[in-house]
Amino acid sequence: MLVPLSSALCATVLGVTCTVVAASADPTPSSTPVPSRQDVRDARRAVAAGADDVPAVQAALRDANERLQRSAIAAERAEEAYNGARYRAQQAARAARRAAQRAGVAGEDLDRQRTAYAATLLADSQQAPQLTALAALASADGIEALMQRVSTIGNAQTALDLQYQRFLAASALAKAAEEQARSTDQAAQRTKDEAGAARETARRSADAAATEAAVIAARKAALVRKLARLQDISVATAAARQHALEQAAAEQAASAASAAAAAAEPAAATPPATPPTTPSSSAPDPTPAADPQPAPAPDPPTQTSDPAPTPDPDPDPPAPSSGAQAAIAFARAQLGEPYVWGAAGPDSWDCSGLTMKAWAAGGRSLPHYSVAQYEQSTPIRASQLRPGDLVFWGDSSSPSSIYHVALYIGDGRILHAPRTGEPVQEASMYYWTPPNFYARP
Structure with a gap:
């Protein structure tokens, strides 16, 4: 049996032409040599090694996919960090403009108070020779005239003091407003610089992710070709099977x-059963002992009073408005359009840019930043999700760690702009990892 086995292995494994000869026949000089026992053992090891490589290649493909996912998530964290820095810079710029307006108003008021005080001071100085106590006494025609002049002196001095106090208050307010305007302007400049630095970080992260994606794609293509050779199928078939x-x-x-x-839904979502009115720990008694005071039994309170129902510890927020359907329709119309970090249309999107514009079509204004979108919406549980709600992914239990957002459309499905290289698409809500935040705009 050695010769047929050797011939078969030679034909199938080594890929050469072999001649089957009888065990007792001597090979002719022109015939192909029969593989030795060592050749057979080597061929068998090659077959076994090839079979073992299939799961190894598939494991390498899984590892490549995980690397691609990690790279994409790292890029999206950087991109949403930039959106956050840009959002804070916009907020700071608005605060600086408001502070500058307040400083302008305070400065105008200071000018008015300065003019009024100067006019009062001038009028007082013009009347001074006639309103001194000595002049009043000298020219007084009687006690009544004297008292009138004394009163006039007092009124003029009071008016001058009051105008001076107004001037001081306006001056202090103008100074504080100017200082606040200067401070907020400096803060706005800092946040603008931070946004610029975050933009560069996001750009580098996106470039690194794109490079990594290209390397991984080439690696996966090589692995699929190897898988095709090992399984003796076409590359196209191997790629389809792997997909x-x-x-x-x-x-x-x-x-x-x-x-x-x-x-994992909290137990509060389902109210606990009402406890029995009689203690369940006591053994049943077919002939209960006579109770000299049967009146205090728990029945009368249900007839004499109707306590208010216990409020739901976590009530459902109002369902999304009709704008939710408009938001979904808008997002669905963008299917297939490319992901571009920092983009909010009209032909390219990042995750929060898509949800912002989708809900703008639904009549709700949201910022271009996933963390702020969560903060400006009503938090809900996964079991409360309705079409039009937002689902978020974060690194921790803190909303400040959110780095991705998608639009829920029902049946566990979402519309979102996932990452560079992946267009706007519909997917399972659990397409990579479960989301950990949910909110209703």
Whole structure:
């Protein structure tokens, strides 16, 4: 049996033409040499190594996908950090403009008070020779005239003091407003510089992610070609099979994440059962002992009073308005358009730019920053999600860690702009990792 086995292995593994000969026949000089026992052992090891490489290649493909995902998430964190810095810079610039306006108003008031005080001072100085106490006494025609002049002197002095106090107050207010305007302007400049630095960081991160994606794509293509050789199929078939495997794995992971999220819902969502009115710990007594005071039983209170129902500890917020459908329709109209960091249309988007413009179409103004979109919406639980709500991904339990946002459309599905290289698309809410924040605009 050695010769047929050797011939088969030679034909299938080594890929050369072999001649099958009888065990007792001597090979002729023109025939191909029969593989030795060592050749057979080597061929068998090669076959075994090739079979072992299939799961190894598939594991390498999974690792490549995970690297791609990590790179994309790192880029999106940097991009949303830039959106946050830009949002804060816009807020600071508005605060600086308001402070400058207040300083301008205070300066105008100071000018008016300065003019009024100068006029009062001038009038007082013009009347001074006639309103001194000595002049009054000398020219007085009687006690009444004297008292009138004394009163006039007092009134003039009071008016002058009052005008001076107004001038001082206006001066202090103008100085404070000017100082605040200067401070807010400096803060605005700092946040503008921070936004510029964040922009550069985001640009570098996006470039690094794009480079990483290209390297990983080339690596995956090489792995798929190797997989095709190992499985003796075409590269196209191997790529289709690998894509189907990845899709099935993603759907399985999404299903598991959905089940885990449902199981993790807080117990407050389902009110506890009403405790029994009689203690369950006491053993039943078929012939209860006579109770000399049966009146205090718990029945009368239900007839004499109707206590207000206990409020839901976590009531559902109002359902999304009709604008939710407009928001979904807008986002759906952008399907297939490219992801570009910092973009908010009309033909390219990042995650928060898409949700901002979608809800603008629905009549709700939201900033171009995922953290601020969460902060300006009503937080909800996963079980409360309705079409039009927003779902968020963050690094921790703090909303300040949010780096991605998507528009919920129902049935566990979302519309979003995922990352560089991936266009606006519809996907499972659990397409990469479960979201950890939910809100209703």
